[in-house]
Amino acid sequence: MLELAGLDKRFGAKVVLDNLSLTVQPGQMFGFVGTNGAGKTTTMRIALGVLAADRGEIRWRGAPVDRKVRRRWGYMPEERGLYPKMRIRDQLVYLAELHGMSRTEAQASAAHWLTRLRVTGAPGDRLETLSLGNQQRVQLAAALVHEPELLVLDEPFSGLDPVGVDVMAGVLRERTAAGASVVFSSHQLELVESLCDAVGIINGGRMHASGTVAELRGDDRAVRYRVRVAGAPAGWADALPGVRVLGPAEEDAVLVELLPGTSEQALLDAGRAAGRVLAFAPAAPSLAELFREVVNGEGTDAEAGEPPVAKPRAGEPAGSDPAAGRESEVGA
Ligand SMILES: Nc1ncnc2c1ncn2[C@@H]1O[C@H](COP(=O)(O)OP(=O)(O)OP(=O)(O)O)[C@@H](O)[C@H]1O
Structure with missing residues (x-):
C-alpha cells in the first residue's frame, strides 16, 4: 500500500501542495485528476523522490520509503525522458538492469513488453525514429520492464490512439489483477471512471475528494x-x-x-x-460532473487552474520561504 500523508510543497510563495494525502491499496487502480496546475505532477515527483516535500510522509507497506524501495516501483514521468538516440531494446535492458534484473531477465522482459505493448518499430531502432505514440508505449515499457509493485504514471494516455489506449488500459488492468498498485493522472475522465477503483480529485494543491466514484457521489446528494x-x-x-x-x-x-x-x-x-x-x-452524476462541481466550487483558483499564494503559517512571516523561484530537482 502506498500512503502519502500530509504533503506540503511550496515553490517560492506559491502553495503547490497543501496537506495532501492519498492512499493506494495493493491491486488498486487509483486515478488522479485535477485542473492544469493543480499539483498532480508535483505529488508524483515527490512520491518518486524526484522532488522533496516541505512536510509530510511517504510510506510503502507501512514503512518509510528509501531508494531500495523505489527500485521496485515503476515511473512514467510527464517529461518522459528516455534517451532519444539510444536503441529502444538497449535502453529497456539498461533500465531493467538498473532496477536489479540480470542481463538475461532484462532482455527477456524488454522483448516481452515491446511485443505486449505492440510497439511499432524494431527493437534495434533508435527511440527518436518512432512516432510519438510509439515512443509513449516504449516509455510505459520502461516503467514496466522490471515488474514493479507500484506504477506511478503521469498522463500515460495522452497522445495515444484508441488502440493504444486499449492496450495501455489492458496492461494496467493486468498489473492490478496481479496485485500491483497503479496510480495515474489523466484529464480523460471517462477513462478514469471506467478504469479506476478509486479516484482523487485535486484542486489548488488540496485533495478535495477521494474514494470510489460511488463514494464521491455521496448518499446525501x-x-x-x-x-x-x-x-x-x-x-x-x-x-x-x-x-x-x-x-x-x-x-x-x-x-x-x-x-x-x-x-x-x-x-x-x-x-x-x-x-x-x-x-x-x-441519473448518477459522472466523474466529469463531480469534477466540475469541485472545480467550480473553488472559485478563482480553480478558474485559473493555479494554486493559491501561501498564507503565512503561525509564527512565520509572509514570504519567508528561502526557495523562491523555480526549484531544481533533487536526486532520484
Ligand atoms: N519547479 C517548479 N518551480 C516553480 N513552480 C513549479 C515547479 N513545478 C511546478 N510548479 C508549479 O506548481 C503548480 C503545480 O504544477 P503541477 O505540474 O504539479 O500540476 P499538474 O496538476 O500536474 O498540472 P497539469 O495537469 O497541467 O500537468 C503549478 O502552478 C506549477 O506552475
Missing part, C-alpha cells in the same frame, strides 16, 4: 432523474415544486434534481400530464 417526455411544452418541469432543472439532456429529455423529500412519483405524474413519458430513470 439530491437524486437526479433524466426524464424524456414527447410532446411536452418547453419548460414543463421548470415550476414543479421540489424540482430543480439542471438542463436539457439529449433530444426532448431534461435532467432534473429532486430536492430532499420530493417524490419521484410527483415528477412522473407531472411528466405524464405534460405529454407522453418515453424515459424516466435515475
